[in-house]
Amino acid sequence: QQPVQSPQAVILREGEDAVINCSSSKALYSVHWYRQKHGEAPVFLMILLKGGEQKGHEKISASFNEKKQQSSLYLTASQLSYSGTYFCGTAPLYNQGGKLIFGQGTELSVKP
Amino acid sequence: ETGVTQTPRHLVMGMTNKKSLKCEQHLGHNAMYWYKQSAKKPLELMFVYSLEERVENNSVPSRFSPECPNSSHLFLHLHTLQPEDSALYLCASSQYRVTGELFFGEGSRLTVL
Numbered sequence: 001q002q003p004v005q006s007p008q009a010v011i012l013r014e015g016e017d018a019v020i021n022c023s024s025s026k027a028l029y030s031v032h033w034y035r036q037k038h039g040e041a042p043v044f045l046m047i048l049l050k051g052g053e054q055k056g057h058e059k060i061s062a063s064f065n066e067k068k069q070q071s072s073l074y075l076t077a078s079q080l081s082y083s084g085t086y087f088c089g090t091a092p093l094y095n096q097g098g099k100l101i102f103g104q105g106t107e108l109s110v111k112p
Numbered sequence: 113e114t115g116v117t118q119t120p121r122h123l124v125m126g127m128t129n130k131k132s133l134k135c136e137q138h139l140g141h142n143a144m145y146w147y148k149q150s151a152k153k154p155l156e157l158m159f160v161y162s163l164e165e166r167v168e169n170n171s172v173p174s175r176f177s178p179e180c181p182n183s184s185h186l187f188l189h190l191h192t193l194q195p196e197d198s199a200l201y202l203c204a205s206s207q208y209r210v211t212g213e214l215f216f217g218e219g220s221r222l223t224v225l
Binding site: 043 | 116143145152153154155156157160202204205206208212213214215216217218219
């Protein structure tokens with residue numbers, strides 16, 4: 001079952017914050033976040049494992065609510081370089097390797 | 113060469129042609145994947161290969177045929193494709209059996225006329 005991302009698209013001004021959500025109807029072991037710029041390969045951002053651990057680096061962080069089977073990606077003080085399409089990938093079981101089920105993506109545009 | 117490289121980057125083919133996509137990874141990983149990315153659709157896993165396990169997605173039409181001669185190389189052989197197969201085909205690699213990141217190539221943009 002494909003996870004559902006929201007919103008589908010968001011436009012920000014530099015310095016503004018954004019939250020992207022990823023919800024699954026299945027129990028999850030892990031949630032993975034990727035960003036893809038136009039014409040480029042998707043790039044790994046972070047993994048959240050069940051247990052509700054919050055992770056982050058620089059101004060991008062994420063959380064995983066095991067009870068709700070929902071993950072949220074937080075982008076604070078957005079920069080132009082944050083523009084791209086953000087995908088969450090979910091794995092229902094341990095040791096799924098790269099057998100992820102991806103959401104439909106959230107297109108983020110950061111304007112000057 | 114570093115990372116995951118895919119060739120060709122762009123391919124246009126007729127429905128009766130036979131062509132192949134190539135992927136090579138230089139990361140020492142033991143698993144490789146083909147993902148399909150169509151417009152307005154999520155990334156869709158097509159095939160997984162690892163030293164330990166070969167997994168085929170049974171919903172993938174037989175006109176797509178994967179080949180993995182070793183842990184560094186992965187091919188996707190294409191024959192008698194349909195226009196709806198036009199998409200970006202992404203190769204990825206990882207350490208299998210480890211919950212870790214996927215390293216993607218930049219993809220092969222396929223157009224079927």
